[in-house]
Amino acid sequence: MSYECFKVEISDNIAHVVLNRPDKRNNMNPAFWKELPAIIKDIDYGSKARVIVISSTGPHFTAGLDVSSFASVTDPINQADEKTKRLQSGTAFYDNVLEMQGAFNCIDDCRLPVLVAIQGGCIGGGVDLITSCDIRYATEDAFLTIFETNIGMTADVGTFPRLVKLIPEGYVKEMAYTGRKVGAEEAKTMGLINQVYKDQKTMLEAVMVIAADIASKAPLAVYGCKKMINYARDHNTTDSLDYIAIWNATHLKVEEIQEAMVANTEKRPGNFVDLPKSRKQG
Amino acid sequence: MSYECFKVEISDNIAHVVLNRPDKRNNMNPAFWKELPAIIKDIDYGSKARVIVISSTGPHFTAGLDVSSFASVTDPINQADEKTKRLQSGTAFYDNVLEMQGAFNCIDDCRLPVLVAIQGGCIGGGVDLITSCDIRYATEDAFLTIFETNIGMTADVGTFPRLVKLIPEGYVKEMAYTGRKVGAEEAKTMGLINQVYKDQKTMLEAVMVIAADIASKAPLAVYGCKKMINYARDHNTTDSLDYIAIWNATHLKVEEIQEAMVANTEKRPGNFVDLPKSRKQG
Amino acid sequence: MSYECFKVEISDNIAHVVLNRPDKRNNMNPAFWKELPAIIKDIDYGSKARVIVISSTGPHFTAGLDVSSFASVTDPINQADEKTKRLQSGTAFYDNVLEMQGAFNCIDDCRLPVLVAIQGGCIGGGVDLITSCDIRYATEDAFLTIFETNIGMTADVGTFPRLVKLIPEGYVKEMAYTGRKVGAEEAKTMGLINQVYKDQKTMLEAVMVIAADIASKAPLAVYGCKKMINYARDHNTTDSLDYIAIWNATHLKVEEIQEAMVANTEKRPGNFVDLPKSRKQG
């Protein structure tokens, strides 16, 4: 398939999803919001890879929300008469934001780990995007900014619900209230970026090594890790302990363990079963 | 208005609330517990500023709870006969702690960001205070201590409920069990302090720059940031996503966005609408 | 009492629990899972110490789950016929994991602080163990690994439910998906290790000083700190504030405060009341 905003390549169980409109600074236009969840679901439901890497092109990761998307957010009911618009606009706005959030919830809900490699500016909606990914890597010149505050908005496509659970709250509040740029190294100190690389080429090579490592593990086990970490983020300790016990009653497979142990001993890749395709896929 | 424990100055949309009993090491006497919430509510409900900075005077930020407050906590029912005292004391104690917690809940509930600038010792109740603020800054000579443990108490005016959500738990536990002093740099490593400055003058100048930056943003947007970060701290991801969507259905204002964009382009301060006065104010 | 896997020494109100099968790299055999909770409960319910230090022997803290324990996890219903086994196995597995989790829940539920001193490898089940402790210390050569992923499993004896609440999530996910070794210094950066020491002797000396410091505080106050930090980890801010108020209505004791203050003044150890023995003990 081909996309307006993305290039997608799958090989060696790694799906590489690349933001591919560098001349537009990879801003998030209406097509972006349709294509991203379609791509993630296609890979996930079709069990087409074992790990996803999101990266971008050009000097900046993304400039955030495009004005054309913005219009659709603030005025989703253009066809109606004035009174209808006035009475429906809040309700439509609410519906619309939930729909946009869904584009990033897909990443959170995806059974596969999603790594993101950030170069240059990661602005506004870009922060919503990367907080929904599992692990974040960046180049030295990368910077993040909750830019919405600078233009009179409160970020609402996922930044705050996730960022608060990712890093110490004092950092989140300073970033949010000031809208200032946070460089890669500072973000690493915050715990937001796992590793900083000197340039994008170096970063991508390194991230692909990490991705290949993850892709070499038993997919059922890796899926369980993601499920449990996200679950524990949102539930108390008692509930999380119970859930992992019942989860593993279904998912822990002696055959996979034996294969992993033998493969380790024989210093060869394990031959593991993929995740089943999801019925949602067809 | 004038206060026994504080000096309050409001200018350029910044309210500067200064602990002002340096000779008493700014300890928290009975007046402190009445005045602090009165000041915060007055600024917040009256919409008298866009950001609050709390700082202190003298060598130490605060020595914590004053003995005279302490008496009122442990013996709130002095007038009664012995049997009544004995039977009522636990109930009265519970009521009293909730009331004292309210003095810091005001900061958490305040619609405006509250920055705190800490010099010297921040002891006991001082930690309860600063954890209820949004962002913490400190001088090199600043130190924090959960001193209550050293005097046979468990801190109860807000330290643990908030600190555990602010920084990694291992730090909280060491601070709590040992009651040891944690210096500014170490606290910065923990994520508890956002920035360390060489002395108080430098700190206050820098914090006022940050405060001015925050005051220059659209108040409705900044309010939304604080609301959502606090909400996400206490709710799961799904609920937080839903809440920001319905919040912004009310609070995102196209006119503010347009003003912000134009002001950015014209490199001038935006002309934004203040928060409405609260009906609670009168 | 004597144990197969542990050596236990109690002096000066410090209980030192030592993993004591260095030739087996202190792996977690069936005896381990019985003895650890028995030891912790004996100390806690019997009020035999004021703080617990867990350390280990030999080059590695622990190699994690022993194969013999593993067999008991995956096949807990060996005596039954084939059909019964097949139908009961999931239910038995669930029951069994809950039981194993209980061995570490004991540490979390223990009224006393539990410090852990880690040397060399802390592998697989070792990470489940140390995340249930209150504070973690390590030698320079220590390393941690969520090894389960490498052998086709999802860790389920407590790692994820607790680790996600201890440190920034991006670190947890990288550790989980890759199963890679994380050295002591990197773990300190993550907030997982409080302090790194050059060797085990140095570490133990230092940790015993910290333990002695904790043991010198009023036990009722320290118990309250642990209770509240764990409570706040799993409850929202409002509930946590209310709980500490009612907790202290019972637990704050003027006599302990006075004794602490006088002892501080007289520069002598306070003479505090121990925790009461638990009725569970006998």
Add this chain to the structure above:
Amino acid sequence: MSYECFKVEISDNIAHVVLNRPDKRNNMNPAFWKELPAIIKDIDYGSKARVIVISSTGPHFTAGLDVSSFASVTDPINQADEKTKRLQSGTAFYDNVLEMQGAFNCIDDCRLPVLVAIQGGCIGGGVDLITSCDIRYATEDAFLTIFETNIGMTADVGTFPRLVKLIPEGYVKEMAYTGRKVGAEEAKTMGLINQVYKDQKTMLEAVMVIAADIASKAPLAVYGCKKMINYARDHNTTDSLDYIAIWNATHLKVEEIQEAMVANTEKRPGNFVDLPKSRKQG
């Protein structure tokens, strides 16, 4: 004290709060929203009674929100210019509803049981009111209606948050969607009304007997019942069990138990300690 909307009589430890504008069908005008919480707090914080009975006068319990209150809800920022109004109105509305909810939260938070005796129509805001009370009684001719739906509104001063937890959901939804009148007997079947009486005089006599019975119990014990029932309504079983244990560690008093037992034996009223006055009172 005297009030515009209420008559308050306290005798024999029973506070009788009577809606007293029958000619206005006891509608909820601006004074109502100020006076109700003032009255409840005065009785509660001042520990002036042991139980509260709310009743009304004339043919109808209450006609609900008065138009004059309504204006203040929908337009709380009348003094501002048009643009300010437009941008602030949602924020002010939110603040204002929270403030109005507070008038009924007072009843929920009140340490004393609050019984309500309903005659005739209990309309709109009346349902918000009675759901915040502890126990509801009604005359045969009483009826309830979530009238807001009939005038294009969604009830927001407390009806849904509380009613859903009081009675089976199917009843709530039918009442909400249709706005229809539900008679006293039907409401009793739903579990919303505890007892139906043939007329108001009979009802008040019977309710006063119940109130006197409650007032004869130890206030600390009754307070604990209300606290725990409300707590359990909003928390899971595990948390509720823990809370009642720590609550009673403070509140269970052997002296009160002994007095109750002796009084029962001697068939005389017990001589119990009142709740302590709240520090909030002054």
Add this chain to the structure above:
Amino acid sequence: MSYECFKVEISDNIAHVVLNRPDKRNNMNPAFWKELPAIIKDIDYGSKARVIVISSTGPHFTAGLDVSSFASVTDPINQADEKTKRLQSGTAFYDNVLEMQGAFNCIDDCRLPVLVAIQGGCIGGGVDLITSCDIRYATEDAFLTIFETNIGMTADVGTFPRLVKLIPEGYVKEMAYTGRKVGAEEAKTMGLINQVYKDQKTMLEAVMVIAADIASKAPLAVYGCKKMINYARDHNTTDSLDYIAIWNATHLKVEEIQEAMVANTEKRPGNFVDLPKSRKQG
């Protein structure tokens, strides 16, 4: 559109969705699970009606899950080799149940009230279905049974998560453990059925009157009622109060209130604005 399992008629703002395979006792075959959510979403997202009524044909409402659906649940990965099937089956089962639950979640999530009219047997999956509806009506000869228990299963498409919150728990447990039939009158006593009618014709006439009444109210207000009741079912009182306040800040519309009041006075139907179409629709 035409469907295999349903007949759908929309008139006067009422969508009537009829189970239409009486010869198969309206069992839930694979087409059922696809068509039901498609129909509900089409009506909801397209804002094609203001209320939905679900009814059925023939002597029984539904016989529950069809064997052909059942096969797809228990063996969703037929194409794979034996080992893959064995390892993937639990994961696929989990995915598949979530997908089936989605068919009824649609009803819960639908912005419109959904009434259900039950005749004859409502068996197994039928109980999952009706518990996801807002209000339940039944004929005298109707009966419900959690039939899954009788065939060695635990109901998992929604029955328990919802039924426990609908009616007193003792009823749920008896129905669940025994799998016995519960007649309409008994179900009404439980609070599960709102009204019982002597036959289906009478029931449908009466339910259509109720539906017409609901359809005559302002859709924004009715939507708010459903949203809030479902929200309060799953959140504590404090959170629910806050949510309704911010919800109404967006959704309460003075123009709708005025129209409703005038229409009431003039004894004519109000002329209200419909819900906006959802962006999800296209």
Add this chain to the structure above:
Amino acid sequence: MSYECFKVEISDNIAHVVLNRPDKRNNMNPAFWKELPAIIKDIDYGSKARVIVISSTGPHFTAGLDVSSFASVTDPINQADEKTKRLQSGTAFYDNVLEMQGAFNCIDDCRLPVLVAIQGGCIGGGVDLITSCDIRYATEDAFLTIFETNIGMTADVGTFPRLVKLIPEGYVKEMAYTGRKVGAEEAKTMGLINQVYKDQKTMLEAVMVIAADIASKAPLAVYGCKKMINYARDHNTTDSLDYIAIWNATHLKVEEIQEAMVANTEKRPGNFVDLPKSRKQG
């Protein structure tokens, strides 16, 4: 085994646990609190039955807490000196109540349904007991009373945490505040009692028929029902839906379903697999 307070008979997969000190009105003495959990765990962990029936002997089900138990609650630290007692008593009380609650938590946590058949008085601690059971039956002369209020206590061994979730709140509050007797028929109206029988013989015969019916179902399916109903009681709808899906991925067994279907067709009892013994048992 033989017990002081109970007689236990197991036959036809039904364990009948009988309170057997009618001359002491089956009050809850210290032995009671030890024996009840021991009995329940023995049956549950040993998988010795498929359903448990609790009944009693003599005119009254139970008179509640015995004075000798009471002493142990209020003074659990008799051996210590006065100061130690004074400082430890609250902490010991808290520990002790948690331990007593555990005796009834066993019933809630038991994998088997627990039915209770109540004759005569069910007083004080008796209400704590029966609310922890799954289904309640009673004779016409049975009555319940939250007697604690009458003797100056707030019930704390489980009544409020569970009762509030069992029946409409207005009933709970009246029972709690007044401590009055509620007869069997009234309790049936509340939803607290499932069925009322004319005398104990009739009741026991009928309850044994119900128990036999439950015992004839597949134990894995019935266990799932209890687990899910209790889970849904304490979790929101979304979490409960997810949990039942992952639960059944482990527990739904095609072989049991097939056996159930064939047995139904052949009108013979199914031949089902028992629950596995719990590892906790030995």
